[in-house]
Amino acid sequence: MKSAMKKVLVVNSSVSGEKGQSSQLIEQFIQALPAGFAREDVDLAADAYPHLAMPELAAWMTPVADRSAEQQALAAISDQAIAAVESADVILVGVPMYNFGVPTQLKSWFDRLARAGITFKYTEQGPVGLLQNKPVIFFATRGGIYKDLPADSQTPFLKSFFSFIGLTDLHFIYAEGLNMGADSAQQALAAAKAQIGEVSAKIAA
Numbered sequence: 001m002k003s004a005m006k007k008v009l010v011v012n013s014s015v016s017g018e019k020g021q022s023s024q025l026i027e028q029f030i031q032a033l034p035a036g037f038a039r040e041d042v043d044l045a046a047d048a049y050p051h052l053a054m055p056e057l058a059a060w061m062t063p064v065a066d067r068s069a070e071q072q073a074l075a076a077i078s079d080q081a082i083a084a085v086e087s088a089d090v091i092l093v094g095v096p097m098y099n100f101g102v103p104t105q106l107k108s109w110f111d112r113l114a115r116a117g118i119t120f121k122y123t124e125q126g127p128v129g130l131l132q133n134k135p136v137i138f139f140a141t142r143g144g145i146y147k148d149l150p151a152d153s154q155t156p157f158l159k160s161f162f163s164f165i166g167l168t169d170l171h172f173i174y175a176e177g178l179n180m181g182a183d184s185a186q187q188a189l190a191a192a193k194a195q196i197g198e199v200s201a202k203i204a205a
């Protein structure tokens with residue numbers, strides 16, 4: 001029997017689209033994966049989610065059978081985002097640094113993934129993530145240098161958020177110092193390429 005094709009979920013959030021450094025690193029990573037992955041693309045800059053607001057939260061909190069047509073449509077936004085994550089075997093996430101944080105488009109996607117009773121639950125021992133674990137690879141592209149420094153607001157946040165929903169197999173590929181001169185950018189991209197080789201080999205194994 002032929003085994004089901006594996007799925008890679010590709011989540012880009014660069015406002016520069018496919019020219020974004022994070023988007024380009026993701027393409028390199030996909031090239032390095034073995035054949036046989038089906039690909040699903042989510043382009044958060046092109047198809048941005050709105051800011052999460054009360055009507056959508058209220059739709060989530062309304063039992064499915066009681067939702068109005070408007071609430072059904074609002075709940076479907078998050079249901080579909082979660083379904084794409086659930087059906088993936090590997091998730092690639094482009095994480096440009098914009099103004100010391102993740103792009104607002106990426107945060108709006110995260111806001112659709114955290115659903116009480118669906119992707120996490122609270123217990124007396126604290127929160128428990130409910131998603132089935134799978135590798136998530138982040139492509140962190142930055143004009144300056146932050147890795148392992150207190151000013152890195154992204155990596156601790158990404159670790160907290162993804163482990164909260166049950167995804168703890170997290171890998172980080174960094175390209176830093178992209179806006180610190182041509183030599184610095186070239187070195188950063190070469191270092192990222194080496195990390196891509198290492199992490200893609202682990203994922204393929």
Ligand SMILES: Cc1cc2nc3c(=O)[nH]c(=O)nc-3n(C[C@H](O)[C@H](O)[C@H](O)COP(=O)(O)O)c2cc1C
Nearest residue numbers: 014020021022023096097098099100141142143144
């Ligand atoms: C609006 C904006 C804000 C930025 N803010 C930061 C920042 O706070 N720190 C930093 O190191 N680089 C910053 N940069 C530089 C980006 O991190 C860098 O250009 C990186 O390549 C972005 O990833 P991308 O090419 O995939 O979009 C910023 C770039 C833009 C466009």
